[in-house]
Amino acid sequence: MAVTVGCGGMGGAQPLAVTLNEGACLIVDVDPHRLQRRVEHRYLDEVADDLDDAIAKSLKAKEERRGWSVGVVGNAAEVFPELLRRGVPIDIVTDQTSAHDPLSYLPVGIELDQWDEYATKKPEEFTDRARESMARHVEAMVGFQDGGAETFDYGNSIRDEARLGGYDRAFAFPGFVPAYIRPLFCEGKGPFRWVALSGDPKDIAETDRAVLDLFPDNDRLHKWIRGAQDRIAWQGLPARICWLGYGERDQAGLAFNDLVASGKVSAPIVIGRDHLDCGSVASPYRETEAMADGSDAIADWPLLNALVNTASGASWVSLHHGGGVGIGRSMHAGQVSVADGTPLAAEKLARVLTNDPGMGVIRHVDAGYEIAEDVARDRGVRIPMAE
Template identity: 50%
Template sequence: MEILKSPTGNQLNCKGWQQEGLLRLLLNCLHPDIAKKPQDLIAYGGSGKVARNYECLIRIIDILKNLENDETLLVQSGKPVGVFRTFSFAPRVIMAGALLVPKWSTWETFYELEKKGLTAYGQSTAGSWSYIGTQGILQGTWETFNQVAKKHFGGNLRGKLILSSGLGEMGSAQPLAITANGGVAIIVEVDKSVVKKRLLSSVIDVMATSLDEALDITAGYISRKEPVSIGLVGNAADVYEEFVKKGIVPDVVTDQTPAHDLKSYVPSGFSVEEAAELRERNPHIYEEKALKTIKRHVSAMVSLKEKGAVVFDYGNNLRTQGRKAGLKGALFPSFVAEYIRPLFCEGRGPFRWVALSGDPEDIYRTDEVIKAIFKNDKRIVEWIDFVEKRFSFHGLPARVCWLNYRERVLFGEIINHMVRIGELKAPIAITRDHMDAAAVASPFRETEAMKDGSDAIADWPVLNAMLNCCSGATLVGLYQGGGVGIGYSIHSGMTVIADGTEEAEKRLQLVLKSDPALGVIRYADAGYEIAKEIAKSQSFPAKAVF
């Protein structure tokens, strides 16, 4: 299959920049430097696809190129199904992905339907064409470990050992985020080629092939309280059990393997190649072995927690799989409930922008602007300085920064003005992760342990998607599964193209206020006092009537 690359520059391939921006984002998800398996249309997360199949991809591309400025394309689980005359301010694309009626929302049913060619798993940002590689999750990971440091270790991770696993498309953010907070990281990864890839791209500092080798390396850094990251080749369950047997207790333990999808989790005792062969030959036996390995994996984490480690689930449904394998009890908490929820209450979340020109200078120019307008926010300035030094661009240059509802709209308007006056070489795509305040209902991750017990209420992401349609987002989508799997979450995505026009300015003013403001209302309605105070303030852009 031919690997298609995103166009760059300022020449249109479509009938408008709203369509052009979406075309470029779609193809950017498949850029060989950031996509997991571009030949299979998989961007990340085990099986997160941008289109149902290659024929659907080509058809979507053709439709976007010919889509009028008052038409809307509907995409059903990665397949284009219709173009409708709407109006210029309507979304150019509306999509739904992997949605099943609740009674049938299981992996088994999904796989049956997928095999028949009736659906596709978009993960989160793959399905909504807004995946930007490691950087997309990097600040969220940085924020998480920053909050871990503040809550448990006096504000930094210097001299602390953090054990995690998974160096895939999502997990690869961990070593950078941990070392940026001063810590020492051992990240276990079963695929040696992935460890080498992260080493070559400076995501990790050192590769090790045994736990003893990794511990020898970390000893000096811990004593000197200097940061370092080590990619350890091995199976997570085996390594975590070895920590327990040796009586070595890391300060922090978590995990980012693709445990939500048993077919993507490599069982103990198998190489990556052997696992692939078994998966193809006997998927049922493969899943049984994967589940048994996860049981050992989670049991070891529980043992380390009992010995004093700070242990948390990093949103991959690992605990749920452990319970499915027979483990009982609360096990350990979710990272959102422990560390991220206060940010959601402020309407703060993973705001992203992508330079459609393909020129890194467009991003560096926006870096200068965001540091100038938010110069009094040390957290934002430190983040931009860090990511400029440590992260190289792959695919279309992009940036992510956790901003609240006031900051998003202010920065979005400035970006649109920069495009209008030619300060940027081409329009900017503004989007976000699905892990946002109003964008997700996920009882084992983002909405776990809600104050009012509303963990499983999925009205909010549905309302979020409909509100973004009304507000003028360029793309709006509603999906199932995310990083936790079929049956465990409903989430929404959105993108607005800042093309410098007055219409784009209006779109940005509405979407970038309403999208995060609904998140504040969601948490205010659930009883969080910070959110209540914000929602009642005079500057809040909506009337909260809870």
């Protein structure tokens, strides 16, 4: 069983991620309205009456090897230590709290309806109490890790805030990027996102089919697309996201452009990606945490990425702070390109969607990762600094 927390606005996808992989999940959130909204949107299966009920239902699903997610209202700084004290058998512990701003974390002892007023009137006192609670929260996570659970966080600064709250083992567990994602970054893989400007979900269905046809042997991709089709509701314009790497994103982009040109898709498709990506970020608390060469905070890479995407013909390029870990703690470069069915769009898409992930391969070669060196050699990625 996995136990996860979503005390802020970042935890909605966690229960769905677990259940799509046939896991049992117990998610903790201080706000009952957030939990109920997740049930309504099918990200969460049910909300338990109390912690006893949540534990019983989660363990039953685990015993039956049935994908199921259970939410419970509570503060992780209290619930996590209690789960640890009871010895509940938990395999994975993670956190997706928006902790980079302590005012966004509800301290123990403060009611939900007191949150905004307290944080506004007494921000320094609120911050101190939030950090004390985060210290308890993270200490319990370390306790689970000491007991054998796989433990990590989303890189939203809760470990550093817990350190400031007085807990000296706050960095005993890693963020999810150095723990799991960096080998994918070395291959130029990251979140590839597209939006149907028509507003018609049928256009996304066409692009889904194109992606599945392009990569018939990618079982994880197929599982994700089918799960997303079944479980994820549209919010605003219909959109989709998946993980594609160097040598794949350009294929998808050109296929989408062909769909628009042929009329199978009724309006242009806008193609971008998440700010979490392989070669466009300097973020020591997440994407570039614990780089092999110690280059965690070097911001040259997102700047170079932005310049490369501008020169390659991206429709929109941005440089921005934050991206989930707070202003001043990261630098991100974003790009968006439009597939409008024209030959010019095809030329731009081919360049941007090759060079953008290619920067990820180059960045990780420069940092000394052998996987990236192998990818560069095998797929013909030019490494200027090696010439």
